[in-house]
């Protein structure tokens with residue numbers, strides 16, 4: 161099968177093109193560094209099927225980070241039949257820098273000029289024939305987003321792949337380095353190595369990888385240096401060649417792109433204007449917090465306008481209002497007008513309630529629909545398995561789908577508009593002093609979706625210490641699978657009357673970010689590490705969220721969720737149901753009347769002691785909380801599924817009414833589940849990304865920190881409850897300790913960076 165590779169700068173639209181060609185839904189985001197590993201798919205509209213390979217974005221072929229090495233190695237070693245170099249037409253000159261390097265490789269190349277929709281919208285003009293003539297390779301104008309001309313691009317690539325192509329050099333024969341490059345090329349070619357011109361140029365640049373491969377040729381380069389002098393770059397050949405590339409580009413291509421007088425400028429100022437507010441030095445961070453709050457408010461608030469809380473208004477859900485809110489049909493008063501998330505969840509609950517009741521009715525042998533059928537169904541083993549076990553658990557897990565989708569919708573919009581990239585920038589500016597780089601925040605923000613790609617994205621960090629630290633702190637960023645836990649606990653808090661659901665979830669997410677920062681500071685106190693990655697990121701232009709990107713993202717999430725529910729979660733539920741339904745009662749094995757006699761109760765009660773210090777494991781329900789948390793290892797949604805089996809079983813009220821927590825017990829439980837080991841998939845990813853020793857440390861960190869902080873919150877909360885002044889004293893002491901640690905880190909970092917400055 162033919163293979164075409166997609167290569168280009170970060171954020172130029174490779175993955176968008178990949179998705180359009182292959183019908184995949186790989187992650188597209190409006191910031192650089194979304195793709196960190198190669199992905200393959202198939203394009204079927206040519207005579208023969210072609211494999212398309214999406215590569216991580218790169219600025220040059222001299223790699224610094226592992227994901228850049230992936231791209232370089234693929235193009236060089238796997239010899240694709242054609243390299244499709246995607247060039248962001250709105251940033252032509254910068255993108256061509258990579259193009260000049262790709263052209264040095266002996267491989268057929270086609271240039272895909274992307275984002276031409278923006279070009280025409282701005283009224284700018286592109287002379288693609290001129291570009292093609294000067295570069296010596298075909299150029300096709302496309303818009304990956306609008307599906308424009310991409311089949312034509314594939315036809316041209318297919319044509320190009322039929323004839324071999326020799327690499328060409330941008331240096332001309334008058335250039336002092338021309339002959340050196342050629343000598344190196346001949347020497348390398350003589351050894352039978354592929355792509356000799358490319359390797360020769362990199363050798364002259366004394367590129368790290370290349371120098372290692374051809375150590376014996378280095379003297380030739382060094383020798384030449386002695387005879388070489390250049391006013392600007394001295395004998396730094398890497399800088400010299402980089403400059404030659406830029407000069408070549410500006411000389412040849414400056415007039416390929418003709419800007420309309422107003423267009424581009426307007427676009428720029430629009431983004432700049434928005435940024436003047438969004439990334440404001442002082443207001444940027446508070447604004448981010450407010451935006452976050454509104455996201456959780458619209459997703460989790462029971463009372464969108466605080467009608468009840470502030471104005472004492474009670475709404476009775478009868479007639480039309482009943483229909484509007486989707487809330488029960490028993491005429492209970494509502495807290496107010498629910499948020500969209502809660503509204504959708506209510507409706508979902510209505511449907512799934514009848515779905516389960518229908519199954520109970522069938523399993524009962526068609527007895528009276530409702531409670532009678534439910535009881536009769538539970539008495540049989542199959543009715544109990546299907547209705548009380550699988551459907552009950554899945555209902556609890558799936559009832560949060562609307563809210564999770566809404567949450568992801570908001571996150572996808574933040575990503576696609578380009579605001580997420582700004583968040584990393586804002587956080588970098590605020591916390592760089594404490595040793596936190598925006599570069600590490602990017603993978604962490606990805607962690608709000610799923611920890612697996614987030615842990616993979618830590619590859620973009622060159623510094624090992626920083627990479628390990630980022631992986632460890634990943635659990636602070638609540639992934640989508642943990643959202644059902646917060647949804648459930650939010651309902652518990654609202655029902656118990658000590659909190660608002662939306663505020664609770666907001667504090668979990670915001671608290672997670674704050675905690676990651678605090679923990680990072682402490683991790684610095686106890687190590688000698690003072691390195692902070694430089695953070696240079698091109699801020700993408702703001703654009704309206706694209707329904708296609710956002711839609712693909714949500715669809716992918718929904719699919720993933722449903723598949724997970726139907727497989728891993730359903731299987732877990734069967735196991736838990738069995739252990740919970742059977743046990744030893746009245747001296748023999750049986751379906752137990754009392755859950756406390758079930759197998760799982762024996763297991764849970766033994767394990768419960770381990771978590772006694774965390775508070776939430778104490779008491780009659782303690783073992784249930786313990787078992788629920790442990791099943792979360794398989795998949796985080798299991799925590800909710802398992803709790804449904806324990807607390808929803810044959811009980812008429814909702815779960816939130818039977819689960820009992822104090823406010824601090826609730827937070828203690830939430831913190832443990834937030835910070836402890838992520839699911840097996842994420843653990844396996846961490847194992848793959850870290851050395852064995854570091855991975856073991858990571859496991860220790862996850863358990864230690866979740867256990868310790870959970871206990872701290874519980875006992876501190878209990879202390880506040882018993883004697884508020886004592887709680888206050890301890891809290892103040894902790895804050896003082898934190899401030900001192902932060903001060904220490906800032907001071908040491910400052911000292912370290914001044915030493916570096918002196919040395920430089």
Ligand SMILES: Nc1nc2c(ncn2[C@@H]2O[C@H](COP(=O)(O)OP(=O)(O)OP(=O)(O)O)[C@@H](O)[C@H]2O)c(=O)[nH]1
Nearest residue numbers: 170171172173174175176189193194195217304305
């Ligand atoms: N207007 C417009 N936007 C586009 C086009 N192609 C891609 N985009 C947008 O550009 C952004 C980046 O797209 P991606 O496909 O993730 O870019 P990438 O090259 O894969 O980026 P990395 O994986 O980070 O290297 C997204 O917001 C896309 O919606 C296009 O043809 N026109």
Ligand SMILES: [Mg+2]
Nearest residue numbers: 174175194195
């Ligand atoms: Mg990509």
